[in-house]
Amino acid sequence: MNDGLYKCLAESNRRRILYCIGEKKMCVNSISECLKMEQSLVSHHLKELLRCGLVERERRGKKNYYKVSKKEIIELLESARKLGDSLEVCDGG
Amino acid sequence: MNDGLYKCLAESNRRRILYCIGEKKMCVNSISECLKMEQSLVSHHLKELLRCGLVERERRGKKNYYKVSKKEIIELLESARKLGDSLEVCDGG
DNA sequence: CGTTCATATGAACAACCATTCATATTTAAT
DNA sequence: ATTAAATATGAATGGTTGTTCATATGAACG
Numbered sequence: 490m491n492d493g494l495y496k497c498l499a500e501s502n503r504r505r506i507l508y509c510i511g512e513k514k515m516c517v518n519s520i521s522e523c524l525k526m527e528q529s530l531v532s533h534h535l536k537e538l539l540r541c542g543l544v545e546r547e548r549r550g551k552k553n554y555y556k557v558s559k560k561e562i563i564e565l566l567e568s569a570r571k572l573g574d575s576l577e578v579c580d581g582g
Numbered sequence: 583m584n585d586g587l588y589k590c591l592a593e594s595n596r597r598r599i600l601y602c603i604g605e606k607k608m609c610v611n612s613i614s615e616c617l618k619m620e621q622s623l624v625s626h627h628l629k630e631l632l633r634c635g636l637v638e639r640e641r642r643g644k645k646n647y648y649k650v651s652k653k654e655i656i657e658l659l660e661s662a663r664k665l666g667d668s669l670e671v672c673d674g675g
Numbered sequence: 676c677g678t679t680c681a682t683a684t685g686a687a688c689a690a691c692c693a694t695t696c697a698t699a700t701t702t703a704a705t
Numbered sequence: 706a707t708t709a710a711a712t713a714t715g716a717a718t719g720g721t722t723g724t725t726c727a728t729a730t731g732a733a734c735g
Contacts, residue, residue: 491666492594499592500723501585517682530724532683542669551681551732561665568661572654573584576635593693610712623694625713644702644711 493541502526503534504566507543507557514547514554586634595619596627597659600636600650607640607647 497503509523521528538544543562547554590596602616614621631637636655640647
């Protein structure tokens with residue numbers, strides 16, 4: 490069923506992290522600063538992203554570098570965003 | 583930000599409903615029977631799908647017919663499924 | 676070893692969400 | 706108007722999840 494992927498992408502901070510990393514490799518601190526998010530929160534989310542295979546980790550010295558594991562992930566985010574924009578959200582009524 | 587789309591797709595029963603409807607138009611009862619889900623549950627989920635613009639409703643007599651509002655939605659589900667399958671999920675460790 | 680930087684972890688809490696049950700609304704037919 | 710069929714709604718509940726805070730782990734270096 491692979492609920493994990495969907496659940497993972499459903500969280501806006503996790504999507505922000507993925508977008509932030511993009512095609513680079515980034516350590517936790519950089520992501521944390523870049524997004525102005527608490528370090529521990531970034532860490533928690535990275536753990537979840539790792540668990541679902543959306544990012545990969547590369548330990549180097551003190552720092553841990555993360556990268557998005559497949560370019561298709563960003564592409565998926567892009568098409569979802571476009572699709573989302575094109576939908577007519579119907580609120581209250 | 584349009585969190586709605588992602589949140590909506592993150593729920594497996596809602597995805598099942600979308601897949602079930604596919605390119606057809608279906609009334610609540612049919613969906614309910616087809617997926618062996620309680621009528622009220624289907625109704626609740628359809629309401630959410632409607633709210634996010636993922637389905638559209640067509641009232642006809644007693645019955646309400648629902649259809650997936652854009653074919654891109656099913657396509658997105660498909661690519662997400664494929665991507666999900668290709669990811670190496672890393673559990674406990 | 677002790678210290679510092681970088682990251683991970685765990686507990687606790689609040690907010691959210693899916694499900695169920697019971698009931699209301701709507702439409703059509705008699 | 707009554708009844709039945711189809712769907713919607715609301716309250717209640719249990720479970721999940723995001724966030725924070727405090728603390729632990731690990732790695733490098735004096």
